[in-house]
Amino acid sequence: MRRPSWRVEPSPAVGGEATARALAYVPDDGRFALYNDYAAGVSVLTLTAPSPDEGGPAALWRADTDRTRPHALAPATEVDGYGIFTFPYGPISMGVPEAGRFDVRTYGERVLNLVPVGGFKSRRIRETVVGRPVADAALLVERMAGNFSASHVAAFLEAAESASATEVPTAERWVRGLAQELQRIYNHVHVIARVAEAASQNVGLAQTHALAEEVLRVQGAFFGHRWLFGALLPGGPARRLDAADRHRLAERLGHLAEEFERLWLLFLESRTFIDRIQGTCPVSRAEAVGGGAVGPTLRASGVAWDDRLRIPVAPYNDLFVPLPHETGGDALARLIIRAEEVRASFLILEQMLDRWATASTGAEPAGSPVAPGRGIGRVEAPSGDLVYDVRVTAGKVDALQLRTPSRANWTVFAAGMRDAVFTDFHFAFESFGFVFAETDG
Template sequence: MTRSSWVETSLSEVPKTSHDLSLSYLSPDARLAILTDYTEHRTRVLRGEPLGLDPARFPNQPWLAPAARGLRRCPPDEDVRGYGIFTFPYGPVTGGVPEAVRFDVRTYGERILELTPVTGFKRRGVLAGIAGLPLPDAALRVERMVGNLSAAHVTAFLTAAESARGLPVPERELWTRALALELQRIYNHLHAVARVAESAAQSVGQAQVHALSEEVLRLAGWAFGHRWLFGALLPGGPDRRLEPSDRRTIGTRIARISADFQTLWDLLSHTRIFVDRIQGTSPIPRREAIRWGAVGPTLRASSVGWDDRVHAPIPPYTDLFVAVPQGIDGDALDRIAVRVGEIQSSTLAIEQILDRWPAASGEIPPEPCVEAHRGIARVEGPNGDLIYDVTMQGDRVAGASCRSASEANLPLLALGSRQSVFTDFSFAWESFGFVIAEVDR
């Protein structure tokens, strides 16, 4: 099936009735349909048509619907039976996965017959807790919800909120967000590469890439006052005026880090042991990636060239050139290779951002809102497409929901791990780049 026909069939399924807040309850197909055609989305919004999906046609997916309490299994109600098969619970406290999540592995030894991620251990109820708060206070919580993806989350959240309130945004603010996003993308991608190298026992490569990741963190700390960009993008926060000399410094340092990384990657990708371990590991065929609504590098590794920065851009990405690297086989190697490509493309994007940094503080009109006081925004975060749906009441947040990239990709971990052996698990896990903090919000 070619991409265009796939888009058409998906679009024909988009119904015309209104529906509740959360995109996260949609089935993968439907979700993809709405995500795929942003133009359609915008025209419908402009025409004043309600946006949403018919719950009868796209029944809720229980594992995606966040339960108020307790643990969730993904996907539920499936089992593998047979002689000698048992469940091997891995987590929630392990050294291999530093976040609190459990995997119930059904196995007869050696081989993963079925892997069920169980989440909900570190659910803090952040988004439920921000209802009723003023926007700056709400944003303070949103950015501290997922530390290593703070820029993506806060950008998506603020963009949705601004769209809901219909407030224009200072242009420099938008460019600052883009800069923060790209920096964050680079250090998360570097981290992912380092973790995979670590799993493959490439100690030297791991240390070198980790060092580069630390350098980007320091650069972020220097430029934004916080290594993890907390507080950098908040409305009413400290105004970060990047002087031309500062911008030059950022540009040169990022360019050097990117170049250093390319050298390291050349060495790593010519290391037989490293490549052997990740090639063919946990493959996600293109069709499955589309069916399950994979996002981000996972989707692009399975040869679907979708990137929000290109296909559903928010300003200033509308004015930037962003290269979209793609994989072919959708295996762990491709997912890592896509990240490597994105480190380069982000470097290029940062160069453009710094070159065209707005001189005066002009204002940009907000995105059109979906309904009155309700805005939806999508941002390409480091590990994929992130959607926020925010309803405002005056200055205060009335409600917010979010569909994170990790959440969208979690079933694909279950799919990709089947039939692989235990030792492949860490490669699969690291190559997807999951952040459980964004699943258990």
């Protein structure tokens, strides 16, 4: 039995242990604070945030930020000199197919400083969900980031359910786990495809892109929606997961796993591909921990931390979850982690489908919780640790605050891009798996 290695505390501890922890994140309204101490193997979430003078890094403390207006997502360092200018890249460009901007300080070739700018596509989800029933709010939450929808919904429902002390059937958690692992495979394969595209590995791109499409089709066939929208909510598209379906799903996943294995070995043998990403956008262990990096980025920089292993809930407390980690910290290390995690997810899915019969199947999905309260939901999304803080009264959402993996990783991306050249940009950017949509919310 694993012990929980993260916990929630009512307020920040003063002195002693608190000084050993790195303050990792405080949201706009300061409703919570997240401290990580990976050396001691703990992550502490406090429900009252410290004031700025109590030691929050200024860059992460942005109580006055209007998220609906363009704002810097990472601290800028002043660089000035002969011929240095700011080159704005975005918010409309095909290279980054999302609305976001990068302010690059440069004299022409070298990136002296890079500041990601978000706020172009805030759909006001945090504000709009207030006052809506949990199930209706979840429709907006899954659109926080379409390609991470299962993780967002799982974390949100986890928070809302714990806020109202609703008992969740184990079978429901298993379905959520299944959806999340499928989506993790899609996202990691998609990231590999995007990096292959940047490296002009055209055959590799086509084959990987096809594999990503096949995962979407599996999601569509078994959850009724290619992006799993509505699939985890009461009354969503039918989840056809009887014995025959599980058999067919296992068979299709087996083919995809073999296919992925062949592709990844070919990528590893391609010197031009490896050369291009080796040493690109390096993030040291100290930078990753200090900058609050999460997920594959953190694991690629030498910190073996995964919420699936640290939070002992079904189905992960019952399965073998491999924990790959690398020490390179560059785009190559991040890609290797992602490839290893694709393998790991196939393994987890295989275990789940094998043992599905023993997980109490057939239970009805939980209804909307009713009692008032505040809850935290924390899951490992494809790009890293995702935290939801939800307040619920009479089955309706009172307030919602979250820390997304994309938001957490901008700082180290910006730091890693310093002294890179323009052509490194896409390899670096894609290797993190950023989604502007969830950053802006």
